[in-house]
Amino acid sequence: MDSTGKLDSMQLLPVVRQSMGAFATALPLRERLAICTDTFCVGLVSFLTLLAKTNEVTNLTSDADPKHLLATHIRDSLAPLLVGLEAPHSLLDIGTGGGFPAVPLALAWPTTAVTMSESIGKKAHFLESLVDSVPLPRGRVIHGRVEDHASALPERAFDMITARGVAHIATVLQYALPLLARNGRLVLWKGERGLAELQDPPFVATLHRVHCTATVLDYALPGVERNSKLVILQVTPTPTGRSSRRNGS
Numbered sequence: 316m317d318s319t320g321k322l323d324s325m326q327l328l329p330v331v332r333q334s335m336g337a338f339a340t341a342l343p344l345r346e347r348l349a350i351c352t353d354t355f356c357v358g359l360v361s362f363l364t365l366l367a368k369t370n371e372v373t374n375l376t377s378d379a380d381p382k383h384l385l386a387t388h389i390r391d392s393l394a395p396l397l398v399g400l401e402a403p404h405s406l407l408d409i410g411t412g413g414g415f416p417a418v419p420l421a422l423a424w425p426t427t428a429v430t431m432s433e434s435i436g437k438k439a440h441f442l443e444s445l446v447d448s449v450p451l452p453r454g455r456v457i458h459g460r461v462e463d464h465a466s467a468l469p470e471r472a473f474d475m476i477t478a479r480g481v482a483h484i485a486t487v488l489q490y491a492l493p494l495l496a497r498n499g500r501l502v503l504w505k506g507e508r509g510l511a512e513l514q515d516p517p518f519v520a521t522l523h524r525v526h527c528t529a530t531v532l533d534y535a536l537p538g539v540e541r542n543s544k545l546v547i548l549q550v551t552p553t554p555t556g557r558s559s560r561r562n563g564s
Contacts, residue, residue: 324364327381331356331363334385338393341537346396349423358422359389361449366413366441373437375413390536392416392479393423394545395502397534402427403474407494409461410481412438414445416504417477421451428453430473432461462490471496479504484512485521488548492525501548510544526551 335356339347349355363381370379378384392415402424408417411431421429431454433439439458446454457464476491476499484503491501505512512518513529522529530547 324360327360327363328356330382331359331385334382334389335359338390338537341535342396343399346399346423349396350393354425355422358449358451359419362414362418362422362445363389365445365448369441369444370413373441375438375441379413386538388415389419391504391543392419394504394534394536394543395420395477396423397536398532398545400475400500400502400547403500404428405473405475405496406430407432407461407468407473407476407491409476409478409487409490410434411442411456414442416479417442417454418445418449418451420477421454422449425453428455430455430457430468432457432459432464434458434460468494470494471499473499475500475502477502484509484546484548485515485518488521488525488527491548492527492550495550497550497552499550501550503546503548505544505546507544510546513546522548 335350339351342350363384366375366384367379367381369375405428406417406420407430409432411417411433417429417431421427429451431442433442433456436458439456442456445451446456457468470493473494474496476495478487478501481487484505487503488501495501510531513531528549528551530549532545532547533542534545535542
């Protein structure tokens with residue numbers, strides 16, 4: 316423990332292992348080993364340590380205490396594992412911020428190429444430092460709004476696009492559609508109130524037009540009473556293999 320009373324990396328490692336071991340009991344069997352490996356836990360320690368250190372001088376998150384993050388943001392970021400989603404070949408995370416959900420998912424899915432987009436410079440710089448220091452060998456960072464960089468990103472390149480607490484569902488879908496691969500999935504973290512967006516008639520019409528289906532999956536985090544939601548928007552290829560319109564409008 317350092318002079319400020321904070322855990323150092325060696326002390327944090329058993330805390331991470333204990334937290335992830337407890338969380339793993341809620342996962343499907345095939346997913347449990349992914350978050351209990353030494354590589355995953357050591358990577359998570361590196362991420363949490365750098366986040367806490369950087370947060371002292373640059374505001375990345377309201378509470379960078381590793382124990383708090385393990386119980387909240389880390390576990391919530393791993394919700395796709397809770398509901399049994401398989402690792403994609405390539406993932407784009409929109410609005411990664413301080414690293415959620417992209418960094419925990421990149422560690423849990425080491426074979427997945429993970430692209431993190433972030434419009435705020437200090438957060439993008441922090442994410443760039445993570446790629447080398449954690450390390451995230453298959454990670455890369457795009458500094459800017461994803462809609463501004465959409466033309467620079469490879470079209471139809473991502474099997475999964477994630478967004479946690481970013482914009483309205485219809486807005487994120489519009490950004491994601493040109494970038495989603497055939498049979499690609501847009502995975503959104505939403506609260507109960509956010510689900511009302513799925514009933515909006517213009518949005519329902521858009522889903523039909525672009526051949527996209529919506530599924531809402533409940534998940535519960537250990538030790539948290541309320542249930543949370545993942546909204547999965549699944550692209551269904553048309554007979555020609557193309558969506559009706561590139562921008563979903």
